[in-house]
Amino acid sequence: MKTDILSYFKKFSAASFSLLESNEDLAMNLHSEESDFIRFSQSKVRQNTTVQQHEVTLQYQKDQRVYRIKFNLTLDFEQDTAKVKSVLSQLRIELPQTDPSPQFVPIVNNGSSETFKKAERPSTADVIAIIGSTFTDADLAGLWCSGPLRQASVNSKGQFHYFETDYFFFDYSIYDGPRAAKSFYAEDSWNLKNFIEIAQQAKNTLALLKKPSLKIQPGQYKTYLGPMAVAEVLGLFNWRALSQSSFKQGFAPLKKLAEKETLMSDKFTLVENLNLGYSTPFNSLGEIGPKELVLIKNGHLDNLLTSTATATEYKLESNYADPSESMRSPEVKPGHLKEQDALKNLGTGLYLSNLHYINWSDIQTARITGMTRFACFWVENGEIQGPIQDMRFDDSLFNLFGKNLIDLTETQHVYTDTATYLKRSLGAMKVPGMLLQAMNFTL
Amino acid sequence: MQTEFDRYKKEADFVAFKTIHERTRDFGVRDGKPDSLSEFDDQGLLIEVMRNGHMGYSATCETTPEGIKQAFAQAIAMTDASSKYPVFKFDKQIRPGSKGKYQTETKKSLDSLSLAAVYDYLKKTSLALKTSDQIISTSSDAMIITCKQKYLSSAGADFEQSFDIVINSMSATAQKGSETQTRSLHGGRGNCRQVGAEHFQLDSALRECDSISREAIELLSAENCPSETCDLILAPDQMLLQIHESIGHPLELDRILGDERNFAGWSFVQPQDFGTLKYGSPLMNIVFDPTVSDELASYGFDEIGNPAQRKYLIQNGILKAGLGSLESQMRSGLSGVANARSSSWNRAPIDRMANINLEGGDLTLDEMISKVENGVIMFSNKSWSIDDYRRKFQFGCEYGKKIENGKLTKTLKNPNYRGVTVPFWNNLVGLTKPDSVETYGSPYCGKGEPSQIIRVGHSSPYALFKNIEVFGGG
Numbered sequence: 026m027k028t029d030i031l032s033y034f035k036k037f038s039a040a041s042f043s044l045l046e047s048n049e050d051l052a053m054n055l056h057s058e059e060s061d062f063i064r065f066s067q068s069k070v071r072q073n074t075t076v077q078q079h080e081v082t083l084q085y086q087k088d089q090r091v092y093r094i095k096f097n098l099t100l101d102f103e104q105d106t107a108k109v110k111s112v113l114s115q116l117r118i119e120l121p122q123t124d125p126s127p128q129f130v131p132i133v134n135n136g137s138s139e140t141f142k143k144a145e146r147p148s149t150a151d152v153i154a155i156i157g158s159t160f161t162d163a164d165l166a167g168l169w170c171s172g173p174l175r176q177a178s179v180n181s182k183g184q185f186h187y188f189e190t191d192y193f194f195f196d197y198s199i200y201d202g203p204r205a206a207k208s209f210y211a212e213d214s215w216n217l218k219n220f221i222e223i224a225q226q227a228k229n230t231l232a233l234l235k236k237p238s239l240k241i242q243p244g245q246y247k248t249y250l251g252p253m254a255v256a257e258v259l260g261l262f263n264w265r266a267l268s269q270s271s272f273k274q275g276f277a278p279l280k281k282l283a284e285k286e287t288l289m290s291d292k293f294t295l296v297e298n299l300n301l302g303y304s305t306p307f308n309s310l311g312e313i314g315p316k317e318l319v320l321i322k323n324g325h326l327d328n329l330l331t332s333t334a335t336a337t338e339y340k341l342e343s344n345y346a347d348p349s350e351s352m353r354s355p356e357v358k359p360g361h362l363k364e365q366d367a368l369k370n371l372g373t374g375l376y377l378s379n380l381h382y383i384n385w386s387d388i389q390t391a392r393i394t395g396m397t398r399f400a401c402f403w404v405e406n407g408e409i410q411g412p413i414q415d416m417r418f419d420d421s422l423f424n425l426f427g428k429n430l431i432d433l434t435e436t437q438h439v440y441t442d443t444a445t446y447l448k449r450s451l452g453a454m455k456v457p458g459m460l461l462q463a464m465n466f467t468l
Numbered sequence: 469m470q471t472e473f474d475r476y477k478k479e480a481d482f483v484a485f486k487t488i489h490e491r492t493r494d495f496g497v498r499d500g501k502p503d504s505l506s507e508f509d510d511q512g513l514l515i516e517v518m519r520n521g522h523m524g525y526s527a528t529c530e531t532t533p534e535g536i537k538q539a540f541a542q543a544i545a546m547t548d549a550s551s552k553y554p555v556f557k558f559d560k561q562i563r564p565g566s567k568g569k570y571q572t573e574t575k576k577s578l579d580s581l582s583l584a585a586v587y588d589y590l591k592k593t594s595l596a597l598k599t600s601d602q603i604i605s606t607s608s609d610a611m612i613i614t615c616k617q618k619y620l621s622s623a624g625a626d627f628e629q630s631f632d633i634v635i636n637s638m639s640a641t642a643q644k645g646s647e648t649q650t651r652s653l654h655g656g657r658g659n660c661r662q663v664g665a666e667h668f669q670l671d672s673a674l675r676e677c678d679s680i681s682r683e684a685i686e687l688l689s690a691e692n693c694p695s696e697t698c699d700l701i702l703a704p705d706q707m708l709l710q711i712h713e714s715i716g717h718p719l720e721l722d723r724i725l726g727d728e729r730n731f732a733g734w735s736f737v738q739p740q741d742f743g744t745l746k747y748g749s750p751l752m753n754i755v756f757d758p759t760v761s762d763e764l765a766s767y768g769f770d771e772i773g774n775p776a777q778r779k780y781l782i783q784n785g786i787l788k789a790g791l792g793s794l795e796s797q798m799r800s801g802l803s804g805v806a807n808a809r810s811s812s813w814n815r816a817p818i819d820r821m822a823n824i825n826l827e828g829g830d831l832t833l834d835e836m837i838s839k840v841e842n843g844v845i846m847f848s849n850k851s852w853s854i855d856d857y858r859r860k861f862q863f864g865c866e867y868g869k870k871i872e873n874g875k876l877t878k879t880l881k882n883p884n885y886r887g888v889t890v891p892f893w894n895n896l897v898g899l900t901k902p903d904s905v906e907t908y909g910s911p912y913c914g915k916g917e918p919s920q921i922i923r924v925g926h927s928s929p930y931a932l933f934k935n936i937e938v939f940g941g942g
Contacts, residue, residue: 027538062918063550066727070522070550072816074918075542077528077535078512093506097529108509122584124591126502150549157553166729168917196917198730203857205729274498274605275641275648381733384853386864387882387941389648394862396855398733415855417862417886445918447811468860468886 028100030057030079030175031139031187037102041083041109042181046117050132052084052184054309055177057098058449061149063169065197068160070153078448083109085116086132089125092116128334134182135311142190142302146171146215152195155217159224160199163231167197174449178311186313188305190451195220196443198399199227204238204412206230207253207379207399211441230378230400236411239403241466243416247374248464249367249404252438255456257380258425259355261393262295264385266422267320268350269331273339278391278422282326287423289324290430294358296320297330297346303441303453304353308332314345320352324427356455360433367434369407370460376402376409380418391422394467417468425461434458469513469618472536477622480544482518482560484621486771487511487531488813495583496609497590499598503607505583512813515539516621516772519547521557523795527814555799562794563772565624570768572632573761574664578612581665586610589668596677597640602685604643610668611635611657611911617771625773633764633923634667635660635911638677642684649687649881651680651866654705655848658908660764661925683867686879692940693868693883699843700885700936701836704906706865707928709849711824712910714889715747715754716924718858719781720915721792721800722819732915733856736889737787742802745787748893751829754782756791756805758822763925764909765822772817774806781824785894793819811920818916823909823925829899836898836932838874844938845869845876846883862886882941898932905929 038053045051057079064072079098084091094112098105147155152169171193179185194211208227210220250258265271266278281287297318299306307313312333319327330346337343347353362370375397383395396417403410421427434457444450473485489511496503512529513536524547528539590608597606613633620626636659639652653659653676661667702710718735722728737745758767758776767776770793780788790796792804796819808817837845851864868883869876909925 060918061546063546064727064917066555066725066729069553069555071555071727072523072525072818073546073550074525074527074814074816075539075546076526076814076918077530077539078814079529090502091505093504094509095507096509097511099532100530100535101532119583120505122582123502123505123587128503149546153549153553164726166726168730170918196730200726200729203734207730275643275650277648280646381856382853384851386851386853386862386884389646390942392941394851394853396853396860398856415857415860417853417855417860419862446914446921448814449918468862468888 033100034177037098037105038179040106044110044113045181048087050086050181052132052180052310054082055175056080056448057175058172060170060172060449063149063153065156066166068157068163068165080448083112085113087120089129090120090123091126091129092120128338130333130337132180132182134184135307135313137185138306139187140189140306144192144213146193159221163228164200165197167195169195170445170449174451176305176451178307178309180311184311186307186311192441194441194443199231201231201234204231204234205399206234209440233409234400234412238412238414239410240414241403241416243466243468245463245465247371248461249371249376250459250461251378252456252458254377254380255357255459256440256454257383259357259454259456261383263351267330267352269329269341270335270350272329276388278385278388279326289321289423289426291323292360292430292433293324293426294319294322296356296358297352297354298356298455299354301354301356301439301453301455304451308345308347310348312345318344353452357433357457359435359437359457362432362434362460364434364436364458367458367460368404368409371404372407373405375413376404386419392419393422394419416466418464419467420465425464429462429464431460431462469620472533473620476540479540480517480519482563482622484516484563484619484625486514486617486619486813488615488617490613490615490812493612495586495590496607497587497594498607499605500591500595510812513539514813515543517543517547518558518560519544520551521559522547522551522554523558524550525816558795558798560623562798563621563623563625564774565621566627566769566773566775567625568627568768570629572630572662574632576665578614578632578665581612586612589670592670593638593673593677596674597638597681599678599681600685602642602644602688603640603681605641608638619771619773621773627769627773629767629769632662632664633660634663636667638680640681640684642688644688647688649684651684651687652848653680654908655850655866657911658705658708658849660909660911661762661907662764662766663762687867687881690879690881692942693844693880693938695939697935697937699840699871700933700938701840701843701845702931703845703847704928704930705848705908706846706863707826707931708908708910708926709852709863711826711926711928712821712924713852713854714858714861714892716791716821716824718889719791720819721790721796721802721804724790725796725800728915731917733858736857736859739800739802741787742790743788746785746894747782747787747890748785749896750785751896751899752782752785752893753780753827755779755825755827756781756822757825758806760823763823763907763927764923765925767822770806770808771810772808774808776806779805791819791821809922811922815916815918815920818920820915820922821913821924825926826928828902828905828929831898831900833900833904833930836900836930837871837876839898839932840871841873843871844880844883845871846885859889861889880940883938884940885936885938887936892933895934895936896931897934900929
């Protein structure tokens with residue numbers, strides 16, 4: 026019989042807190058998932074993996090010192106609590122030999138909450154059959170992921186925040202030789218009609234790629250970035266660009282924006298929007314910050330993500346960012362461009378559905394480099410001329426979201442977080458497409 | 469585990485149990501004070517089953533008899549459902565019955581290192597990096613990893629592997645006015661290898677601190693790397709990324725077979741290229757070698773029991789073999805290596821790099837520099853990007869020097885270069901001698917769906933390339 030994780034975690038955490046001595050505090054995070062991962066290649070199953078993973082992180086605090094230890098619950102109560110006893114014994118001896126932390130935040134009770142969400146879906150065995158039959162006429166590669174995911178933040182001061190969701194996504198691309206179209210399906214509730222419609226859209230896109238590919242010379246081109254391409258660029262903002270701690274330590278690509286030496290376009294507004302509902306309402310400390318935190322408003326930097334630890338170290342005000350100081354639920358506000366008019370408004374230039382492998386090329390000027398990927402076209406007079414051979418771009422965020430931003434689409438798309446490194450990730454981003462007066466291509 | 473394995477070993481066409489217990493202590497000190505002191509004690513079981521020629525997996529941290537029973541039932545159910553739509557029907561040859569042991573050679577156990585001892589080392593080095601008021605931030609970090617694997621299979625495999633690893637990084641960030649520059653010990657987490665507690669030698673680390681700090685300050689007043697096409701010398705701590713991205717990944721057979729297309733990408737290498745493609749100049753000799761004693765990805769067996777062996781991937785510039793496990797070798801009919809690896813107990817093994825090394829040449833570094841009329845030498849990776857076919861790359865380094873008329877002249881900041889894989893490697897015109905080879909690696913090679921981070925090693929001499937496009941910041 027399967028163990029009820031919430032009940033077990035309540036019992037385990039209470040038992041762990043009872044082991045504390047005076048002047049000791051303990052915070053505890055849970056990440057628990059029961060995941061089905063089905064990896065597809067050539068529209069068939071390459072690998073199937075089911076995962077039962079229940080990871081707890083103990084944050085032990087005493088005398089301004091902090092130590093975090095993470096391990097997996099076996100769900101054998103005696104064994105799991107024995108592990109906590111052993112950890113506490115070790116830390117009582119070792120931790121006093123380090124120095125107090127300049128980022129020390131006392132553990133406090135940030136309240137309690139329990140949230141439950143569930144997306145209705147077919148069994149994974151049925152999904153395998155549906156995907157197999159839907160793409161018999163295509164060469165597909167991708168990943169089906171589904172199952173419950175639970176996160177909790179509790180502590181010895183009485184805090185107990187718990188979030189449980191059960192969701193799915195199918196992240197895939199289809200191929201005609203080297204030509205490829207990217208697609209993605211996730212919904213609050215499985216809908217076969219929608220699944221097939223989205224699959225057909227990908228097949229239609231792939232058909233557009235049948236024209237001979239064109240080699241575009243390096244240079245500056247008017248460019249439309251589809252929403253998935255914008256999502257890729259937004260990922261760079263999450264690579265320390267909006268972190269207060271990184272900023273203070275000299276990793277500050279948006280320094281010129283912060284110091285008002287430059288501005289981005291007044292059409293560009295970036296918000297951490299927890300109202301999207303894809304991430305926990307609490308951060309890993311259990312703090313509940315504002316539902317919406319404006320980061321960049323009409324081209325001005327309004328806020329950097331500032332965790333309570335960073336606020337303590339630098340004597341600033343916390344905006345209850347997660348200690349990682351990365352966005353959990355970013356939204357780029359829409360513009361006025363109609364998505365169906367993207368080609369017409371582009372006129373002549375590049376239509377890029379996806380970008381790939383973006384990295385900083387010069388942090389001080391917020392310059393980034395990356396590649397075009399999947400369905401990318403050369404367009405003339407609003408008509409697709411043919412797919413392009415992959416191109417490398419190298420341009421500044423101050424150009425892309427600044428002087429070269431013509432408009433954003435009025436339609437936004439939501440992409441749930443598909444990251445599965447070490448474990449599944451919660452969160453999502455909501456982004457429109459972007460029309461740029463120029464984008465710089467170098468190779 | 470033996471008892472539980474015996475209970476299930478006849479319940480499918482093939483059954484294997486792999487346990488992993490990995491302890492990672494990750495300590496960071498910033499500006500002489502604790503930044504993050506943490507630990508991950510990761511333990512779990514991966515069950516492999518073969519049904520109807522299809523391999524399926526179930527992973528669990530519930531290592532109780534009841535947890536294993538449930539995980540095994542899930543493995544059977546999902547593998548049965550998946551086996552109706554298999555990419556390939558395998559046979560049992562993909563899982564050899566290997567027996568044996570592998571253990572990192574160490575002089576002093578990593579378990580002998582206390583938190584206090586490591587903290588003291590990191591604090592002293594972090595403080596030593598602060599040599600000037602222009603240094604605004606210093607960091608000194610160490611990841612100390614002990615990993616134990618055990619594999620039992622119904623084919624008779626029974627092997628254990630034990631790895632001891634240290635990943636040690638230091639960096640200093642200098643600032644003057646609007647200029648900020650960071651210099652580190654061989655770039656990010658490049659300084660990593662299998663080693664014991666003897667790694668931590670404070671005297672030599674303090675000398676490194678002095679050099680890192682001095683060069684960070686030097687970069688504040690340096691010129692930007694010029695934009696031009698010229699000769700380029702790459703130091704081993706940049707070559708590690710060049711080898712990794714433009715040789716390692718494109719030679720992975722599962723990429724060539726198309727499994728990675730939706731995530732990490734495909735490859736420009738075609739199956740018919742093996743044995744014929746002139747990947748680089750005749751100076752280029754690349755080996756897959758998990759048998760080196762102290763490199764980051766050394767082992768005795770890959771994670772499905774294929775014994776590790778050294779093998780040329782590229783010899784005298786000609787592509788010879790790919791990075792394909794027994795599964796990919798059976799699917800493709802191509803020659804491969806022992807490289808089925810997974811990031812932990814909760815992911816299935818896939819084709820990965822291990823140690824991918826470039827062999828040395830016949831020059832001293834001074835001789836190499838003397839051959840350059842106009843060029844740049846670059847050290848320590850800080851930026852990397854390459855396309856999904858592994859053709860067009862752009863890399864950035866921390867520190868550069870201009871070379872004029874055979875001599876090092878001024879320091880250059882923000883040195884970057886870009887190129888296309890095969891033409892780039894065919895422009896290789898010089899390598900320093902084998903005794904100049906330096907060994908680094910990366911603990912963060914990402915790949916796979918679901919995604920996996922794995923450790924890889926790369927050793928290389930200094931390498932000279934002709935006619936490369938270099939440029940700076942701004």
